[in-house]
Amino acid sequence: MRKSNLKAGFLGAVLVCASLAQARxxxxxxxxxxxxxxxxxxxxxxxxxxxxxxxxxxxxxxxxxxxxxxxxxxxxxxxxxxxxxxxxxxxxxxxxxxxxxxxxxxxxxxxxxxxxxDTTVSSHTGSGDQMLDGLHSRITLESGSGDIKLSRIQGEMNVHTGSGNVVADDVSGGFTGEAGSGDIRLHDRSGDVRIRTGSGNIELRELSGGLHAEAGSGDVTAEGKLGGDWELRTGSGNVNVRLPSDTAFEVEARTSSGNLHIDAPVTMTIQGNVGREQHAISGKVRGGGHLVAVHTGSGDIHIE
Known part of the structure; x- marks a missing residue:
């Protein structure tokens, strides 16, 4: 038993030393x-x-x-x-x-x-993280398995990571982002947004443009003002949409096996009662406007 403990301790020390060497x-x-x-x-x-x-x-x-x-x-x-x-x-x-x-x-x-x-930045890393702050220009970033973080960026942004997370805070401009298996969090004050993640969650705040957001198996949350049509899709997650209380819009919402709730009164174009749990609703809110289309395979939908 003592020999086994000594051997385990020796191997642990070797691993620690190797780890320190790698980080130095x-x-x-x-x-x-x-x-x-x-x-x-x-x-x-x-x-x-x-x-x-x-x-x-x-x-x-x-x-x-x-x-x-x-x-x-x-x-x-x-x-x-x-x-x-x-x-x-x-x-x-x-x-x-x-x-x-x-x-x-x-x-x-x-x-x-x-x-x-005003520097235009293009970068690619296989497994490293990327962080950009304070630039007013076009940004193109790619990472195989690293995280991407943007802050105070003004300009067109295009980011892609295979298995990392994407976080963008206090940015302005068109944003296109994709993560194979990571989460995407975005606070974008202007510009159209196109987002896709294979198996992560999407959280979008302070939007004011058009939106296309798609998740393979994650939740999708979007808040902001409609500056164009919004389309939100997920294969097996929940979708939550929050708009200003006076927003006029058209809605198309469908879930295969979840609950659907819209807080505002809807002028229905199909027979139904919004006060009850529905699997599909199509209609106009406050006379209509930009389209909000929401689809999920097996999650709930809430539009408020």
Missing amino acids: VVGTFERHFSVSGPTNLEVLTRSGDITVHSGPAGTISITGRIHVGDTWLLGDRNADVKSLESNPPIKQDGNSVRIDYVNMRNISIDYEITAPA
Whole structure:
């Protein structure tokens, strides 16, 4: 028994040491690039995080933190780290700056970047997180399995993650987002919104444009003002819609096996009583307006 405990303790210590080695930052670098006028930034990583903040006009500043994931197993990687510190994979072409992939085994770089607020950003990471704050430009982000967080963005936004979550707070502009198996939370004060998630929940607040939201097996919640038609679909989740109390709209709502409730009086175009539980309702609220179409396979629908 004692031998077994010693063996387990030894293996635990090995795992802790390996974990610490993987998490350790072993190198850093800084680079500064002068730009003028419209600026483009492209960032490509396999497993590093990307953070971009808005900063003063005329300069893109980049700090890189180099991580080595195999120092304990494969020995010294100092030569590779020194090579990256002196010659990071960054190139400038006029007002465009490109950060390229690291072509070294088990080495990743986290980037913290400050760029002019009007910088157009395109980025892709295999398994790292991405965070952008304070930019007033077009944003295109992709991640294989990392989270994406946006705050104080003004402009067209297009984001995609395979198995991470998407959070966008205090943003303005058209938004297109997709998550394969993560949640999407969005507070968008203007612009049309198109959202899709395979097996996560969708939560949308302060909307004022058109909306198309689709979840394979999650709940969908949407609040805001109608600035266009709204369409909300989920395969097996609940749908909740909240609109200002004086909103005029047309409604088409259907659930295969759940309950359906609309708080406002509906002028029905099919026979039925809104006060009772229904599986389908079609009609007009306060004379009609933009269409609110809601469909769920096996969940409840509530429109208030």
